[in-house]
Amino acid sequence: MAEETEETTETENESDGGSSSNKLLIMIIGVLALLLLISIGIIVWKVLLAAPPQQAQLSEEEKQIQTLKATEANKEIVDEQKEFFFSMAPFVVNLSDQESKHYLKVNIELGVRRKEILDxxxxxxxxxxxxxxFVLMNKRFEEINSLAGKKQLKHELISRISNVLRTGTIQTIYLTDFIVQ
Structure with a gap:
């Protein structure tokens, strides 16, 4: 019986020693797998995020050409947004009020996008x-005295003048002087 107890104790010791070496082996494999995954991740990250070789090796001359092209494109956009003005001689008209006499003095500037329209x-x-x-003489004091009335007047003038132009339209009208008496 004493021999049996010794054998069981030795078997238990072997199994304890075996399980601790198994645990150690599993931990080593886990650490190696983790290091392998990290290495693969770093390699993939560097390859995917690396600058394209053609972009990285652009000469100074090529960079200047690209900058010049971008500048020219921006100038074209600015030219399209440029506004040209045509100053009209002042207008002095009687308004169409029946009850009382009102006079309107107004200076008008026409805003257009292209020089051909100015010509x-x-x-x-x-x-x-x-x-x-014709438009101004047919207005009454009440129609043009308010801000909304002035805006409506501008829209009407833009519409009517643009109808007779062949090369383009009026973009905006500026009332640079507006006096009603």
Missing amino acids: EIEQRNPQVRDIIL
């Missing part, structure tokens, strides 16, 4: 002035 406005100046005079 056409200059050629058609008598026709444009006639349109403006």
Whole structure:
């Protein structure tokens, strides 16, 4: 019986020693697997995020050419957004009020996007002035005295003047002087 107890104790010791070596082996394999995953991750990260070789090796001349092209593109955008102005001679008109006499003195500037439209406005100046005079003379004091009335007047003038232009339209109208008596 004593021999049996010794054998069981030796078997238990072997199994304890075996399980601790198994645990150690599993831990080593786990650490190696983790290091392998980290290494693969670093390699993939460097490859994917590396700058394309052609971009990294651009010469100074190529960089200047790209900068020049970008600058030219920006200039074209700015030119498209540029506004040109045509100053009309002042207008002095009687308003169409029946109850009392009111006079309107107004200076108008026409805003357009292209110079060709300015040339056409200059050629058609008598026709444009006639349109403006006709619209102004048919307004009453109450119609143009408020801010909303002035905005409506601008929209009406833009619409009517743009209808006679062939090369483009009026973008905006500026009332640079507006006096009603």
